[in-house]
Amino acid sequence: MDFGLTEEQDQLAEAERSWLTRHDPIARVRATLDGAPITVDPDARAHAAESGLLSLLTPEMGGTHVDLAVVAEAHGHAASSLPIADVALATWLLNESGLPRGEFVGLARCADATADGGSLRLTGASSPVPMAADLDAVAIVGLVGDEEFAAVSTAPTTTPMATLDLTRSWARLTSDGVIDEWHTVPTGTVGFVRDALAVHRAFDALGAAERLLQMTVEYAGQREQFGVPIGSFQAVKHHCADMLLAVEAARAALWAGALALDTATGAARTRAASAAAAYAKSAAARVAGTALQVHGGIGFTWEHDLHLLLRRIKVDEAFDGTVTEHRAALVTA
Numbered sequence: 001m002d003f004g005l006t007e008e009q010d011q012l013a014e015a016e017r018s019w020l021t022r023h024d025p026i027a028r029v030r031a032t033l034d035g036a037p038i039t040v041d042p043d044a045r046a047h048a049a050e051s052g053l054l055s056l057l058t059p060e061m062g063g064t065h066v067d068l069a070v071v072a073e074a075h076g077h078a079a080s081s082l083p084i085a086d087v088a089l090a091t092w093l094l095n096e097s098g099l100p101r102g103e104f105v106g107l108a109r110c111a112d113a114t115a116d117g118g119s120l121r122l123t124g125a126s127s128p129v130p131m132a133a134d135l136d137a138v139a140i141v142g143l144v145g146d147e148e149f150a151a152v153s154t155a156p157t158t159t160p161m162a163t164l165d166l167t168r169s170w171a172r173l174t175s176d177g178v179i180d181e182w183h184t185v186p187t188g189t190v191g192f193v194r195d196a197l198a199v200h201r202a203f204d205a206l207g208a209a210e211r212l213l214q215m216t217v218e219y220a221g222q223r224e225q226f227g228v229p230i231g232s233f234q235a236v237k238h239h240c241a242d243m244l245l246a247v248e249a250a251r252a253a254l255w256a257g258a259l260a261l262d263t264a265t266g267a268a269r270t271r272a273a274s275a276a277a278a279y280a281k282s283a284a285a286r287v288a289g290t291a292l293q294v295h296g297g298i299g300f301t302w303e304h305d306l307h308l309l310l311r312r313i314k315v316d317e318a319f320d321g322t323v324t325e326h327r328a329a330l331v332t333a
Helices: 007-023 025-032 042-050 065-078 084-097 189-222 234-263 266-300 306-318 323-332
Strands: 105-116 119-122 137-144 147-153 158-161 170-173 181-185
Touching (some): 007 042, 065 189, 065 234, 084 147, 084 181, 084 189, 105 170, 137 181, 137 189, 147 189, 189 266, 234 266, 266 306, 266 323
Parallel strands (some): 105 137
Antiparallel strands (some): 105 119, 147 181, 158 170
């Protein structure tokens, strides 16, 4: 496959990284880490809405999943609490299904539901939803009998989850909730949402991994042992080279996965998404482990930012399909 980002996509990535650098989400996390729950930065929400990123995948914006991927990676790199990919996917789903869109809507996959008159009753646990407490509504996609549905809940009941991630909160929609706003959707919508969430969750992990690579290279050039920087030691050079290879190979795999979301269908799209997510999540976890090893004792401290990115990667690795689950899907495909 011959693929490269367009000039517009490079500019989009650069613009979003520049904005995130100026507004530093990690500094905001640090300011409240010991005293209050993490919330979505109102400035970040306003920026994403005004720039059209929340509705990037809708026809009026005309964006692609590759466009969304570069933005999702930028937010992972910054450890932003804004669930940019989830909101963009939810907005697309509601637009496609003719349901009221709202501005700041999350996305959940529901295991099962039953029709109850004109309403829909959720009967299974939902997938984890990032920053649920900050959302205006949650879009839900799942199965009702043999049909697929999309729904929107403007007052979802959620159960908070305890996770390693300190840069975002997570929750599940409470089962047995009743939804009045719902429509059936074309067969394959559930699978598409599943594949898209897997790819974009892995892009988030990739962004965090790239930042850990940059931090590690910088640290290796500054930290001295025996009077020389540790980056001059062959073993440390090999570690940094392995991290770079993992990041770049993961990015290539994920670009293929994002392109498949835009151009492929059915089993071909799912194979590409699972292959990309499995490789990238595994690679990001290896990068995080190596970063911790090279940093040594300082990397284990609460004051160092390394653990915030490592925690984020581990939670990304666990949600929307683990490495094992995506590999199993490839074996049976």
